[in-house]
Amino acid sequence: MADLTLALDIGGTKIAAGLVDPDGALVASRRLPTPADDVGGDAIWDVVAELIAQMTAGTVVSGVGIASAGPIHLPTGTVSPINITAWRDFPIRDRVSATLPGLPVRLGGDGLCMALGEHWCGAGRGAAFLLGMVVSTGVGGGLVLDGAPYDGRTGNAGHVGHVVVDQDGELCSCGGYGCVETIAAGPRMTRWARAHGWAGPPGADAKELAQAAAAGDSAALQAFTRGARAVAAMIASVGAVCDLDLVVIGGGVAQSGALLFDPLREQLARYARLDFIADLRVLPAQLGGDAGLIGAAALLGG
Template identity: 60%
Template sequence: MTDLVLALDFGGTKIAAALVDADGAVVRSARVPTPAADVWDAVVSLVSSVVGGSEVSGVGIGSAGPLDAVAGTVSPINVPSWQAFPLRSSVASLFPGVRVELAGDGVCMALGEHWRGAGRGCAHMVGLVVSTGVGGGLVLNGRSFGGRTGNAGHIGHVVVEPDGLPCTCGGRGCVETVASGPRMVAWARRAGWRAPDGADAALLAAAALAGEEVPLAAFERAGAAVGMAIAGAAAVCDLELAVVGGGVAQAGELLFEPVRRALKAHAGLSYLAGLEVRAAELGGEAGLVGAAALVRSELV
């Protein structure tokens, strides 16, 4: 039996696949943009290109949600053609007799950072991906925790502005409406930031680093929202660490400084005195490494 595991990371903007060895190292990987149509065909093609003639001992799948980990179905908000799509059984049909596991992409990010990244040695942590959306996952007592349906830790939909803007989840004022890259750019434009068409969070960060007032305020808002959400999650779950990754987090202290200020203001309970925030270490590989961990029983 081989020690290689196939890991899949499915999202609204990209699909990634990798072969991951027993030490959590990515041996071979590839990614493609998530197409508007024929999504499953794209998954099959990508899997074929990555696996080639290799034998795999298991398949771990991390997917954008919502999902139902019990039924093995996914309903990603940004992939309208996939509603209650049977992703686990569809992938299993490609690998008869091989163990296949499914979890949310935030859970996989947290598990990957716990296994091989910034969360090594930490038993109680939350992992956050702050990017085109805001996702998250929990590791409790050293094991991934998906909750009843597999969606536990979805910190992007903690409410931080009760009278805030509508969110894609159907609520209002979620962290995602303040701290996701596209929402930050949209807020900055409304506040008077003059930017070219197609401006993204990276351009916003460059403007903030150059000292522009509105982009700086956008990162202040985003960091405060993320910090408040971490404080709430930590209070509920008795956490010791938050690991933050994703495209927006690549702005470094532009985001992390206001996050820490928000924690100082909102994480006041005595048992949260040692709560830390760290930057993710695995980058785009965190979800793949965590997906691979799903089929290694000693890690989950």
């Protein structure tokens, strides 16, 4: 099969590889767990190399797109994912280029690639000014502005999880305070609900919290409402700055459906009062876990 792009999606829990055709269809994919950090950076690379070998065996590809957890540094092609501490300034672009010499290799943040995937083949088709975001164990995002991916100076534009929505808020994993991630990320919502009366089982996560909220648990419902309000405030701010017309939200917390989206839309109507963003739409993502791979392929011009 001709004109296939090899796509890689590198995260803290899994590393995925896929083959994407010119129409954005994911024709094959494989996933392996990301090794623990204590095995070292080269062992993590070995998983990437194994997936590359598996996906290109007997297959000709025209280029490689890489979606990686960040921060990334586009000028050098290196990545320093917060959730892969064994990789600091890891030369992922050069490593892939050396493995597949002569092919174009493009790198992008995982949030940007999610946005690109949804823009190309998912809920964001036709939107010229799009924020794609993931609300899960963290809050991430990426921007498509005037129909094109917006990387920013270093490749890290779109880190909307670190928009400050509470000036007196909690310490965030980024080192700052009051970021939307401190309120709306799944583990933070779960922790807040426990502190306010939710008696969830040990080890319960956002999925169990959503089940409790759907069953009417007051603290669980308040946790979702509180998280939705923080996300709405952030969207209103980013929407005003970037003149957005659409926001697409995926991730584990977003899979709770109306528990998140109903209060989010209600609060967004309260915050987004300027005429040019008053009709800003918010939709659930359509591509699920495949968005990063499809968006990585889109880095090469999909």
